[in-house]
Amino acid sequence: MTSIAASAPVIPNFGGGGSNSCVRQNKAFCWDWFSSHWSSTFQPALTQHIVLTLIAVGIGLVISLAAALVAHRYRWVETPFTVFSGFLYTIPSLALFQLLVPITGLTTTTAEIALVSYTLLILFRNTITGLSEVPDEVRESARGMGFTPWQILFKVELPLAVPAIIAGLRVATVTVISLATVAAFVIDKGLGAPIFAALQSSFNTEFIAAGVLAIALALVADALLLGVQRIATPWAASRRSA
Amino acid sequence: MNDFVDAFRFMGDNVHLLAQKTVEHLALSGAAVGVSLAIALPLGVWLGHVHRGSFIAVNVANVGRALPSLAVISIGLAVLGIGFLNVMVALVVLAVPPMLTNAYAAVDGVDTEAVEAARGMGMRSPQVLWRVELPLALPLIFAGIRTAAVYVIATATLAAIAGGGGLGDIIVNQASYGLPGVLAGAMVVTALALVAEGILALVQRAVTPRGIRLAQEPTLARQPAAEQI
Numbered sequence: 001m002t003s004i005a006a007s008a009p010v011i012p013n014f015g016g017g018g019s020n021s022c023v024r025q026n027k028a029f030c031w032d033w034f035s036s037h038w039s040s041t042f043q044p045a046l047t048q049h050i051v052l053t054l055i056a057v058g059i060g061l062v063i064s065l066a067a068a069l070v071a072h073r074y075r076w077v078e079t080p081f082t083v084f085s086g087f088l089y090t091i092p093s094l095a096l097f098q099l100l101v102p103i104t105g106l107t108t109t110t111a112e113i114a115l116v117s118y119t120l121l122i123l124f125r126n127t128i129t130g131l132s133e134v135p136d137e138v139r140e141s142a143r144g145m146g147f148t149p150w151q152i153l154f155k156v157e158l159p160l161a162v163p164a165i166i167a168g169l170r171v172a173t174v175t176v177i178s179l180a181t182v183a184a185f186v187i188d189k190g191l192g193a194p195i196f197a198a199l200q201s202s203f204n205t206e207f208i209a210a211g212v213l214a215i216a217l218a219l220v221a222d223a224l225l226l227g228v229q230r231i232a233t234p235w236a237a238s239r240r241s242a
Numbered sequence: 243m244n245d246f247v248d249a250f251r252f253m254g255d256n257v258h259l260l261a262q263k264t265v266e267h268l269a270l271s272g273a274a275v276g277v278s279l280a281i282a283l284p285l286g287v288w289l290g291h292v293h294r295g296s297f298i299a300v301n302v303a304n305v306g307r308a309l310p311s312l313a314v315i316s317i318g319l320a321v322l323g324i325g326f327l328n329v330m331v332a333l334v335v336l337a338v339p340p341m342l343t344n345a346y347a348a349v350d351g352v353d354t355e356a357v358e359a360a361r362g363m364g365m366r367s368p369q370v371l372w373r374v375e376l377p378l379a380l381p382l383i384f385a386g387i388r389t390a391a392v393y394v395i396a397t398a399t400l401a402a403i404a405g406g407g408g409l410g411d412i413i414v415n416q417a418s419y420g421l422p423g424v425l426a427g428a429m430v431v432t433a434l435a436l437v438a439e440g441i442l443a444l445v446q447r448a449v450t451p452r453g454i455r456l457a458q459e460p461t462l463a464r465q466p467a468a469e470q471i
Contacts, residue, residue: 028320090439092396094413095428102245102425171307178310182400185414195316199403204320211316218308 023205030205041194041206046213049190052180053221056112057173060119065165067120068127069153078128085121093118093179097186111183118179119172126168130161163233170225177218191217249425256423259412260430267408267434270401271394274333278390282338283383286345290352290379291371299346306339311397315404329398329406336397337390344386348379381450388442395435409434 022030034042071077088096096114104110134157142156184192191214198206253260289295315332322328352375360374376383402410412419412427419427447455 087436090392090396090435091432092399092428092435094399094410095432098413098424098428099432102421174308178308178312181310181312192312195312196403198316198319202319202324207316207320211313211320214310214313214316215308218310218313219305222304222308 023203026202026204028204029208033205034209042191042209042213045189045191045193045210046217048193049177049180049214049217052108052111052115052183052190053173053176056115056176056180057119057169059112060116060123060172060176061169063116064120064123064127064168068124068131071124071128072131072153072157081124082121085117085124088117089121091117093182094185097183101186106186108187108189111180111187111189115176115179115183118175122172122175123165123168126164126171127161130164131157133164134160163229166225166229166232170222170229173225174218174222177214177221181214245421245425248422249429252419252422252426253430256426260409260426263407263409263412263427264430264434267395267398267410267431270329270406270408271333271391271398274330274337274394274398275387275391277330278334278337278341278394279387281334282341282386283345286342287349287371287376287379287383290346290349291367291375293350296346296350299343303339303343306336309336311336312400315400319404324405326406328404329401332404333394333397333401337394340389340393341386344389345379345383348382348386349375351382352378377451378454381446381454384442384446384449388439388446391442392435392439395431395438399431 020030020032023033067077067081071081091099093114096117097110100110100113104113138156138160139152142152147155180190181192181195184190184196191210194206194210198204198210286299289299311332314335315328318328318332322331349371356374356378357370360370365373398406398408399410399413402408402414409427409431413424413431416424
């Protein structure tokens with residue numbers, strides 16, 4: 001893992017020399033500079049950002065699903081887990097990243113622990129809501145057909161909770177994409193890295209390029225998951241007309 | 243773990259600095275929440291009252307939720323430069339969507355039977371709004387304000403990179419304050435966010451009419467998370 005800052009000198013040569021006049025004058029956006037730094041700076045940062053996000057949402061989903069299944073069986077688990085994940089969710093991201101540094105160091109682990117902790121509240125609550133909103137009649141017909149409690153959970157309740165879970169995934173993914181930019185405070189990865197690099201010199205092109213890429217990534221991910229949500233809930237199409 | 247011990251020592255030695263940064267942090271957050279309220283509430287309540295613009299209200303929320311805060315600040319740094327204006331604009335852009343959407347959804351979602359009963363009693367449109375719709379919508383409107391306020395307090399930390407001041411100044415400046423200072427700042431801002439969340443939750447309970455509170459009690463714990471952001 002080479003650092004982005006090292007692989008691409010980001011402090012533009014304001015005094016002249018090799019850089020073009022747009023960069024020298026620090027204009028709002030220098031397309032030439034952006035396209036010549038795409039493969040060295042922005043494309044790797046974008047890829048790292050996506051990987052950070054996928055890992056965090058994946059781990060968060062596993063933990064939340066497990067916790068929700070336990071809480072569905074043992075009701076008393078729900079409140080403590082909600083309070084705990086709500087507590088994590090309220091911690092400002094920059095503070096959480098920094099508070100983990102003495103424990104796990106300036107590592108990707110630190111970033112992932114923080115990112116995962118922001119997914120738990122959203123995914124857990126959506127899953128448990130989805131599970132508990134399964135109508136009692138459906139549950140009872142399954143029991144009447146001879147389903148065991150485990151079969152009811154995996155063949156009836158979980159499939160019916162899928163739309164709620166996907167809705168949670170959508171919120172969690174967008175949240176993690178947003179917070180992963182802040183992770184660049186502790187690791188030199190993701191779209192936050194060029195933003196912090198640009199701070200050294202107030203380099204406008206880099207501010208805008210990284211900022212727009214992060215926003216575009218969030219909007220694309222949101223739209224993709226909305227598509228998945230609609231495919232998973234074809235019956236809701238008629239109710240959505242408003 | 244020694245770092246945390248040092249962080250508490252830093253707190254003891256720098257009470258004045260931390261207090262001053264906390265006040266700055268609250269002033270910045272308060273100003274941003276105030277400006278956002280002035281923009282979002284009248285618009286959201288009016289759109290909900292006339293049952294129009296659901297497309298705008300819902301999409302503002304979706305787009306707003308998807309905006310990475312640091313990216314907004316970053317673009318602001320290029321367009322507006324370092325300073326108070328940039329920070330304010332960024333915080334307002336992030337705080338308006340949850341307030342607007344909740345205000346719209348709250349007023350729009352007031353039981354039509356209650357509204358029609360009020361109209362049948364001879365209330366005019368503004369009276370319906372003030373005496374029926376707003377009191378019934380208040381808890382949900384306030385939920386949006388609470389979400390936005392806690393979000394602003396957290397994001398104001400990031401605003402330090404754009405010259406916003408506040409506790410972020412300490413957290414992003416390890417060169418001056420060292421790791422203990424950074425950790426102390428992080429702990430104070432965490433406590434601030436948690437206390438704000440707690441106080442606003444209490445206020446939300448207080449502004450909820452008793453009848454609604456009784457009717458909602460069992461379901462409150464299970465609001466879909468999507469409404470929280």
